[in-house]
Amino acid sequence: xxxxxxxxxxxxxxxxxxxxxxxxxxxxxxxxxxxxxxxxxxxxxxxxxxxxxxxxxxxxxxxxxxxxxxxxxxxxxxxxxxxxxxxxxxxxxxxxxxxxxxxxxxxxxxxxxxxxxxxxxxxxxxxxxxxxxxxxxxxxxxxxxxxxxxxxxxxxxxxxxxxxxxxxxxxxxxxxxxxxxxxxxxxxxxxxxxxxxxxxxxxxxxxxxxxxxxxxxxxxxxxxxxxxxxxxxxxxxxxxxxxxxxxxxxxxxxxxxxxxxxxxxxxxxxxxxxxxxxxxxxxxxxxxxxxxxxxxxxxxxxxxxxxxxxxxxxxxxxxxxxxxxxxxxxxxxxxxxxxxxxxxxxxxxxxxxxxxxxxxxxxxxxxxxxxxxxxxxxxxxxxxxxxxxxxxxxxxxxxxxxxxxxxxxxxxxxxxxxxxxxxxxx
Amino acid sequence: xxxxxxxxxxxxxxxxxxxxxxxxxxxxxxxxxxxxxxxxxxxxxxxxxxxxxxxxxxxxxxxxxxxxxxxxxxxxxxxxxxxxxxxxxxxxxxxxxxxxxxxxxxxxxxxxxxxxxxxxxxxxxxxxxxxxxxxxxxxxxxxxxxxxxxxxxxxxxxxxxxxxxxxxxxxxxxxxxxxxxxxxxxxxxxxxxxxxxxxxxxxxxxxxxxxxxxxxxxxxxxxxxxxxxxxxxxxxxxxxxxxxxxxxxxxxxxxxxxxxxxxxxxxxxxxxxxxxxxxxxxxxxxxxxxxxxxxxxxxxxxxxxxxxxxxxxxxxxxxxxxxxxx
Numbered sequence: 001x002x003x004x005x006x007x008x009x010x011x012x013x014x015x016x017x018x019x020x021x022x023x024x025x026x027x028x029x030x031x032x033x034x035x036x037x038x039x040x041x042x043x044x045x046x047x048x049x050x051x052x053x054x055x056x057x058x059x060x061x062x063x064x065x066x067x068x069x070x071x072x073x074x075x076x077x078x079x080x081x082x083x084x085x086x087x088x089x090x091x092x093x094x095x096x097x098x099x100x101x102x103x104x105x106x107x108x109x110x111x112x113x114x115x116x117x118x119x120x121x122x123x124x125x126x127x128x129x130x131x132x133x134x135x136x137x138x139x140x141x142x143x144x145x146x147x148x149x150x151x152x153x154x155x156x157x158x159x160x161x162x163x164x165x166x167x168x169x170x171x172x173x174x175x176x177x178x179x180x181x182x183x184x185x186x187x188x189x190x191x192x193x194x195x196x197x198x199x200x201x202x203x204x205x206x207x208x209x210x211x212x213x214x215x216x217x218x219x220x221x222x223x224x225x226x227x228x229x230x231x232x233x234x235x236x237x238x239x240x241x242x243x244x245x246x247x248x249x250x251x252x253x254x255x256x257x258x259x260x261x262x263x264x265x266x267x268x269x270x271x272x273x274x275x276x277x278x279x280x281x282x283x284x285x286x287x288x289x290x291x292x293x294x295x296x297x298x299x300x301x302x303x304x305x306x307x308x309x310x311x312x313x314x315x316x317x318x319x320x321x322x323x324x325x326x327x328x329x330x331x332x333x334x335x336x337x338x339x340x341x342x343x344x345x346x347x348x349x350x351x352x353x354x355x356x357x358x359x360x361x362x363x364x365x366x367x368x369x370x371x372x373x374x375x376x377x378x379x380x381x382x383x384x385x386x387x388x389x390x391x392x393x394x395x396x397x398x399x400x401x402x403x404x405x406x407x408x409x410x411x412x413x414x415x416x417x418x419x420x421x422x423x424x425x426x
Numbered sequence: 427x428x429x430x431x432x433x434x435x436x437x438x439x440x441x442x443x444x445x446x447x448x449x450x451x452x453x454x455x456x457x458x459x460x461x462x463x464x465x466x467x468x469x470x471x472x473x474x475x476x477x478x479x480x481x482x483x484x485x486x487x488x489x490x491x492x493x494x495x496x497x498x499x500x501x502x503x504x505x506x507x508x509x510x511x512x513x514x515x516x517x518x519x520x521x522x523x524x525x526x527x528x529x530x531x532x533x534x535x536x537x538x539x540x541x542x543x544x545x546x547x548x549x550x551x552x553x554x555x556x557x558x559x560x561x562x563x564x565x566x567x568x569x570x571x572x573x574x575x576x577x578x579x580x581x582x583x584x585x586x587x588x589x590x591x592x593x594x595x596x597x598x599x600x601x602x603x604x605x606x607x608x609x610x611x612x613x614x615x616x617x618x619x620x621x622x623x624x625x626x627x628x629x630x631x632x633x634x635x636x637x638x639x640x641x642x643x644x645x646x647x648x649x650x651x652x653x654x655x656x657x658x659x660x661x662x663x664x665x666x667x668x669x670x671x672x673x674x675x676x677x678x679x680x681x682x683x684x685x686x687x688x689x690x691x692x693x694x695x696x697x698x699x700x701x702x703x704x705x706x707x708x709x710x711x712x713x714x715x716x717x718x719x720x721x722x723x724x725x726x727x728x729x730x731x732x733x734x735x736x737x738x739x740x741x742x743x744x745x746x747x748x749x750x751x752x
Contacts, residue, residue: 195635199450201550201572201607204633271551316527317549319570 003027004418007037009047009379013054014352015368024052026375029418033371045420047379050412053351054367055087055376057358059255059303060123060150060177060231061328065111067096072308072396074108077328078117080395082422084304084328085411087376088119088366093130094152100125100136105144118416119376121147121362126165126176130154135165142172147362148229150177153278153323157183159216166226175227175253175361180213180238181205181279190318192265192280200268202318205280211237218245221252229361230254232305234279236289243298253361255301256290258334259325263401273314273321274401277307291344294353301357302350304331308397326400329393332380333407340382341408347382375418382409392425437462441739444747445557445564448573449614457615461583463735464728471731478734481510481741487540489532490516490567491547496702496726497567497577501544504733508741513538528552529559536560542740545569563740571605576736577701578611580729582619584721585656587728588697593620598650600682601660601709602631602671608701609660613639624650627660627682630671647682648691656697659684659709675708685711689719699725 004026011034012019025032025039058081064072072080074091081089091108093099099108105122112120124141128134130151138149149169156162156178165176186209191197193204214230218241221228233239233254245252264283267275275281293299307324314321327334331354339345345353359367366376385408390398414422441459449457470478486505490498498514505512515535526534532543543562545553550572557564568574586592597616603609603625616623617640625632626644637643644650662678672678684698698710698720706712715722 195638198633198635199610199639201570201610203571271554312527316529317547317552317555319549320528 001028002418003032003041004043004045004375004415005035005039005041006045006047006052006377006379009050009052011052011369012348012351013369014348015054015356016370018369019348024369024377026377026415026418029375031369031371031373031375045379045413049381049383051347051380051382052369053378053380054355054369055378055414055416056085056331056354057364057367058086058089058306058328058331059301059358059361061089061091061304061306062094062152062308062324063091063108063120064308065095066107070310071313074111074120075115075117076394076396077306077308078112078115078120080306080326080328080393081118082414083394083411084331085378085380085414086118086328086331087378087414087416088121088364090121090123090147090362092150092152093123093125098125098129099123099141099146100128102137102140102144105141105146109145117421119366121145121364123148123150123177125149126151126156127161132157132161135161135168138168138172142174146174147364148175148177150179150231153179155179155181155183155213159220162217163220163224166220166224166228170224170226173363175229177229177231178213178217179231180210180217182209182212185209185212189280190276191268192282194265194283196265196268200271202268207235207237207282207286210235210279211241214238214241218242218250218252221245222248222250225251227251231303232257232260232279233290233293233299234260234282234286236286239289239293239298243293243296246298253300254293254298255303255358256294256299257303257305258327258331258338259401261287261290261338262334267401271318272401273318274325274399276318276321276323277325278323291339294339294345295349300353301361302331302335302353303358304328306395308395309399310397314399324399326395326397329395330388330400330402330407332411333409334402336382336409337407375415377415378411379413380409381412381424384408384410386410434466437466438739438742441742444740444743445553446575446736446740447553447557447564447566449575449578449611449618450573452615452618454618457579457582457618460579460732460735460739461586463739464579464583464731467731467734468728476507477509478507479509480738481505481508484510484542484741485538485540486510486512486542486544486737487535487562488512488514489535489543489545490514491528491545491552492568494546494568497546500726500729501567501733504730504737507730507734508737510542510737513540529555532556532560536562541744542737563744565736565740568607571607573611574607575611576729576733577608578615579736580725580732581608581612581658581699581701582615583728583732584699584725585697588721589655592616595655596622596624596653597656597658598624598626598644598654599658599660600626600647600684601662603627603636603660604631604633605663606660612658613641617641624654626650628672628678647688651688651692654696655693656699657684657692658699658701659704661701661703662705662709679708683709683711684714686713689714689717697721701725
């Protein structure tokens, strides 16, 4: 029997309402439970000054393999996840070919197993080749271990297709993840429509482009009794619609990214494509509403929406630049900067959005330190300050607006199934 | 002859800016330096000094990634009047379609010994990008729907020439404000020089946040005519009508076209500008375009001296930064 003792850490597990100074014992890759500091174990990890959290879970990440290996591979992406404190992630099916059949999902699992970094859960396509026309083989994808269904960066445009998808997935008990953006109002848009888009001469994307589809998806979830998860919510109106829907008992969940909490549309002032992302960065009033949504439970999870792009796709003129920001390795510090430091959330509240929140959405038996659970554990150093350098990133791409910035907080030690898979450089 | 030494050098005193990317960045003093330098070149031209030599031995590259006739010719001639050698690069559409990035294309041209790069591009911010990557001085000749500083400077120069000042005037920009780089540059420049600016056009073509730039918004031309000193009639692009921003050209002309009836309602000495190329019968009727209030062709000749002034000032900055006066 192999055992590890994590001693003298601040153990935070929102799934059990736990926030205490203590010691945690792991046996044979599973959580054994709280114990005394003097408990015998094969290995002891000193967690003094560290937060002991259930391993973080990232709801949707682009791993880009197969098809876009110049941006990221399953190996590099999962290594980046570990360095960011993430022990489980769900990967988007927006690869080439699209993950719209069982063999594609199984290829991802095989590559993840070879990489032996974090746990990977494939998301399957809702429609064949993300074309929005015919349903993908959802039942076959479930057999290939897909945990949810999404057309990734393609919003499901056709309401009838969305209706059928919500009805059809009901029998598999998996959610549909949609990125709400009405295409007619988003076409050629580069950034949030407002003062800065006016001054910069960049075509804007109005906030209404999102809330119109949020409204539709909620109505369809009510009609079908299906489960809808709204990805990357970014506007005030979306938050209030979701809040009302939850109050009415409709099965809707939502996530937000750290960069939509930390950055505003003003940051595009110098036309830096690193701030070009979908949905676009919004003004402060929307950020305030998102934070309210996190506080009152309207928004269930925080997700990196890691979107890697090779340098050449992100450094030329802004109209030609790709949308997206990498986020795995900045998840903890950017959440710290925008939520913990200003006092919006406690560590326990934040960790629930990064563990039990996403686990519940995808129905994963993860995100807890309860006895018998897989020993996926992230030890967070909340105090360490450092400058983010491209050379330190494990991700194959470096498209982060936080490069060169002073950050605080990071994953110190990461365990997956009781094995230490990552240790930060001291 | 070299005007560096033989003509007034006090005008350009205080100019230290390396690039002219937009009028949003420029101070009131810098705007006045450009206008005054242009006036000096105009004075010289009037006494027959049309070929000057300050840029002799330097190379100006005109990089036009978007079709242009008037601006390209004007910049080419401005460089030649200052005795620079010129290289021209024109590409319709993006150079990316040829497999080379915009920055790489510009770097390749710069490597041929270019000191000054005039750039037009469909992408807003493209001149800023070159300023970050190139050593050359960059002059924006229009970037997407962002700015077109030399066009606004020549508009402002023309207004100043006519009224003797900018401060206290009311200037109304008419038409498609949403898609107009000329409008944005005019707003920044005119506001800094103390004018009151009205933007007037259909609600679909005036972005709602434009008032934060310090302008008055109107959707009724007839309402603002009697307090407008200068009308700048922006070109209406026909594809906008197909893009359902307004129902028909006829309706646009009815609501916002400048015609004889409207001239009669306007101030007696109203000045009519149009950046062109003009659509006769749409934003302006032929009798108005060719009438006594119009200075449309005067704008074109002022464009040449404004571009000379801009190139000359960038040259002064460059020689000063190289520690090599003249």
